[in-house]
Structures are given as structure tokens and as C-alpha cells.
Amino acid sequence: MPSSGPQYGKCRYCQERFERTGKPGRKQEYCTPACRRQAQRERSNSARDVPQPVNNPLPLARNIAESVQALAEGLLAAEYDEQDLTVRLGRAAELTREIEYYMGAAVHDARIQGANWDAIAAAASVSPGTARSRWAERSVRRRLQRYASERSVARQRDPAGHGVQARLAGPDGASPGGPSGRLAAALSHLHRASGLTIREVADKMDLSPSYVSRILSGERVPVWPVVEALAHLFNGDPDELAVLWENAQGLTPPARPPLPEAADRLHAALRGLYLAAASPPLTHIQKASGGTLSMRTVTDILDGKVVPDWKTTVNYVRAVGGSPADVRPLWEAVHYAFLVFLDPAPDTAVPPSAADTPSTSHDSHPGQDGPTP
Structure with missing residues (x-):
């Protein structure tokens, strides 16, 4: 052949x-x-x-994701404050580095759980060879060790925690982080003040003790009826937790509510952040604000006597460990409603009486920062 x-x-x-x-x-x-x-x-x-699966591995990516969130909040706050471009780009660069660390940690966690390179490559929209090269085990470990070293140096330089991730710690030393963390911190503070045990709360709420514990630790964000019932059980005001819960759920606040409702929601949110910080002495808030807030201003904010201007609002929110980005829509709603009240459109219904409007120290039309204390 x-x-x-x-x-x-x-x-x-x-x-x-x-x-x-x-x-x-x-x-x-x-x-x-x-x-x-x-x-x-x-x-x-x-x-x-290939890392072998272990029992209940610590999710490294989750910790870094929380840091990414804090850095993103810091970048957004810099935009709201109209800070210098150098500051904003510096924060953006820091956020970019943190995201790179997150991606490596997320792949590391996935490998720990037994994911192969084909699955990781598909998730990252790259080839298996690229994924294996970019997130090789030894390389990722070196990056995470460098990350831990950088965080350690940062803590040494800022032992008081004045960075973008800083939170005003409560009496137990815990610092709420993120919207769900702030809701949990507020509920935990009310729970401690109530004197009830976890078992007693579970029995009265017809819930399991483990679920109540997860709610108070921030591991679970319950539905609103549960939050409302817990607030009543702890002798708290559910309205002060409403905005914290909405932020934890990622809900959008109502658009353009009338002035009294808008002001009430803003004041309740500001008091809710105070609860999340474990109701610290006013002197602590004054100190945390760098002296920009007076005792009288803090008192008036908590009593709902004033609608502070935006800079004052930012200083207060930061001082109690909150995120200005969460409060901005509420403050803008008050600002918008105040403008409508002063200059209503021809077809607008009769505005609320002056007795229903939030107090301000100025009777004139608000400027860019709105009503000021």
C-alpha cells in the first residue's frame, strides 16, 4: 500500500x-x-x-471587601466635600489597590473551597492559563502577606483609628462597619440597655437564640417587622432605626416627601447613627469632630431642633461613625422640600404651616448648604 x-x-x-x-x-x-x-x-x-477544603475557612475576601466599601465611602465623601483633585485621585488609587487585593483573596477563597482554574477563569472572563498565572498560589500568598504588613503599618501610624475606616467605638470596643454593621450596633446598644438576655429576647420574639445573636452581631439583616418589634421590646424608637435598616437593605429613600416628613426622617437617621455609636457622651462627639461641632450644636441635632447645613451634617455623621453618602439623600430631600415651601409652584397644594417646619437659625432663603443651625 x-x-x-x-x-x-x-x-x-x-x-x-x-x-x-x-x-x-x-x-x-x-x-x-x-x-x-x-x-x-x-x-x-x-x-x-490545589488547596484542600477545611472546616469553616475564614473568608479573606470578605474582610477586604469591607475595606473596599470604606474606601469607596471615603472617595464619595471627598467628592461631596469637593476636595482637591490630588486627594480624590489618591483615594481612587488606594481603592484600586484594595480591589486588586480583593480579587486575589477571592480567588484564594475559591481555591480553598475546591474551585478549579477553569471555573475561576470563566468567572474572571480570562483563559485558564491567564488565571493560573495571575493568581498563582504562591503569588497570592505573597500579596496577602504584603497586604497584612501594610495594614499593620497603617495601624501603627494611626493607632487612634482616624482613617477612612475609623468608627467611633462603643463601650465594648466594637466599631460598626457598613450599613448592616451600623444597624446591628444600634440594636445591640438598645439590647444592652434593656437588660434582657439573648434567651429572653428569643422567647419573647418567638425566634431562635442563634438567629437573635446573628442579628445583633450583624451577620443577618432581618425584615423590617422584626427590627420594629425588637425596637419596641428594647424600649427604643423604631423610626430611629428605619433609615439604618433601609441602608442595610440597599433601599432608595422616598422621592421628594413633604417638608415635615423629610425633616423627621433626617433627624431620626441622625439619632439612629448616635445609637449605632452606643450613645456616646456629647464631649466624645465634639472631640471626634475635631472641635468643629459645639456641644450646643450636637444637642440641637439630637433634639431635632435644627436642620444643619451639609458641612455640619458631614462632621456630625463622621464623628459618630456613619457614612455621609447614606445621609446625603435625606438631607437633599429636606433642602428640596424647604425650597418648595418658600417658593411653591402655582399648582402646588398649600404648604404645611410654619409650626410644622423644622427650626432654623436663619429666616432667609437657604444657600448652597441649605438651612443652617
């Missing part, structure tokens, strides 16, 4: 085209023995590098 000519193949390792030897047996897959040995070596190393 005449020969069919040379047979060619593509090396599975180097991807080069080569001429097969034509020897009987299994089809030749590698161009040289060196390529075959190198492919076998990499397969063996890959198998050894």
Missing part, C-alpha cells in the same frame, strides 16, 4: 506544529520528550497547589 505521506500534529505543551514519527501505538502528543516532561511536571505541581 502506498504511503499516505508525513503526519503532523500540534504539541500540547508548546503549541508548535511537528511531524509525527509514525511509530505504532498511542498518537504522539508532544514534539519532544522535553515538552512531555515539562507538561507532566506542571500537572504535578498544579495538583499539589
Whole structure:
């Protein structure tokens, strides 16, 4: 039988085209023995590098994600404050670095749970080779060690915690972080003040003790009826928790409510943040604000006697460990309603009486910062 000519193949390792030897047996897959040995070596190393699942591993990515959220809040606050471009770009660069750390940690966590490179590559929209190269186990470990070292240096430079992730710690030393953390902190403070045990709360609410514990620790964000019932059980005001709960759920506040309702929601939110900070002495808030808030101003804010201007609102919110971005829509709603009250459209219904409007120290039309104390 005449020969069919040379047979060619593509090396599975180097991807080069080569001429097969034509020897009987299994089809030749590698161009040289060196390529075959190198492919076998990499397969063996890959198998050894696969992290083995462990019981209840600590999710590194979750911790870094919380840091990403805090940095994003700091960048947004810098925008609201119209800070210098250098400051805003610096915060954006810091956020970008944190996101890179997060991606490495997220892949590390996925590998710990047994995910293979094909699944990771699909999630990241890259090739398996790129994923393996970008997030190799040793490389990721080095990055995470560098991350831990950077955080340690940051804590040494800022032992008091005045950075963007700072929170005004409560009497137990805990610092609420993120919307769900602030809701949990407020509920925990009310719970401590009530004197009830977890078991007693669970019995009265017809819930399991473990679920109540997860709510108070911030691991679970319950539905509003549960939050409302807990507030009543702890002798608190549910209205002061409403905005905290909405922020934890990612809900959008009502658009353009009337002035009394808008002012009530803002005041309740500001008092809710005070609860989340464990109702600290007013002197602590004054100190945390860097002296920008007077005792009288803080008292008036908590009593709902004034609608502070935006800069005062930002100073207060930061001093009690909140995020100005969460409060901004509420403050703008009051500002908008106040403008409508002073200059209503021809077809607008009769505005609320002056007795129903929030107190301000100025009777004139509010400027850019709105009503001021």
C-alpha cells in the first residue's frame, strides 16, 4: 500500500506544529520528550497547589471587601466635600489597590473551597492559563502577606483609628462597619440597655437564640417587622432605626416627601447613627469632630431642633461613625422640600404651616448648604 505521506500534529505543551514519527501505538502528543516532561511536571505541581477544603475557612475576601466599601465611602465623601483633585485621585488609587487585593483573596477563597482554574477563569472572563498565572498560589500568598504588613503599618501610624475606616467605638470596643454593621450596633446598644438576655429576647420574639445573636452581631439583616418589634421590646424608637435598616437593605429613600416628613426622617437617621455609636457622651462627639461641632450644636441635632447645613451634617455623621453618602439623600430631600415651601409652584397644594417646619437659625432663603443651625 502506498504511503499516505508525513503526519503532523500540534504539541500540547508548546503549541508548535511537528511531524509525527509514525511509530505504532498511542498518537504522539508532544514534539519532544522535553515538552512531555515539562507538561507532566506542571500537572504535578498544579495538583499539589490545589488547596484542600477545611472546616469553616475564614473568608479573606470578605474582610477586604469591607475595606473596599470604606474606601469607596471615603472617595464619595471627598467628592461631596469637593476636595482637591490630588486627594480624590489618591483615594481612587488606594481603592484600586484594595480591589486588586480583593480579587486575589477571592480567588484564594475559591481555591480553598475546591474551585478549579477553569471555573475561576470563566468567572474572571480570562483563559485558564491567564488565571493560573495571575493568581498563582504562591503569588497570592505573597500579596496577602504584603497586604497584612501594610495594614499593620497603617495601624501603627494611626493607632487612634482616624482613617477612612475609623468608627467611633462603643463601650465594648466594637466599631460598626457598613450599613448592616451600623444597624446591628444600634440594636445591640438598645439590647444592652434593656437588660434582657439573648434567651429572653428569643422567647419573647418567638425566634431562635442563634438567629437573635446573628442579628445583633450583624451577620443577618432581618425584615423590617422584626427590627420594629425588637425596637419596641428594647424600649427604643423604631423610626430611629428605619433609615439604618433601609441602608442595610440597599433601599432608595422616598422621592421628594413633604417638608415635615423629610425633616423627621433626617433627624431620626441622625439619632439612629448616635445609637449605632452606643450613645456616646456629647464631649466624645465634639472631640471626634475635631472641635468643629459645639456641644450646643450636637444637642440641637439630637433634639431635632435644627436642620444643619451639609458641612455640619458631614462632621456630625463622621464623628459618630456613619457614612455621609447614606445621609446625603435625606438631607437633599429636606433642602428640596424647604425650597418648595418658600417658593411653591402655582399648582402646588398649600404648604404645611410654619409650626410644622423644622427650626432654623436663619429666616432667609437657604444657600448652597441649605438651612443652617
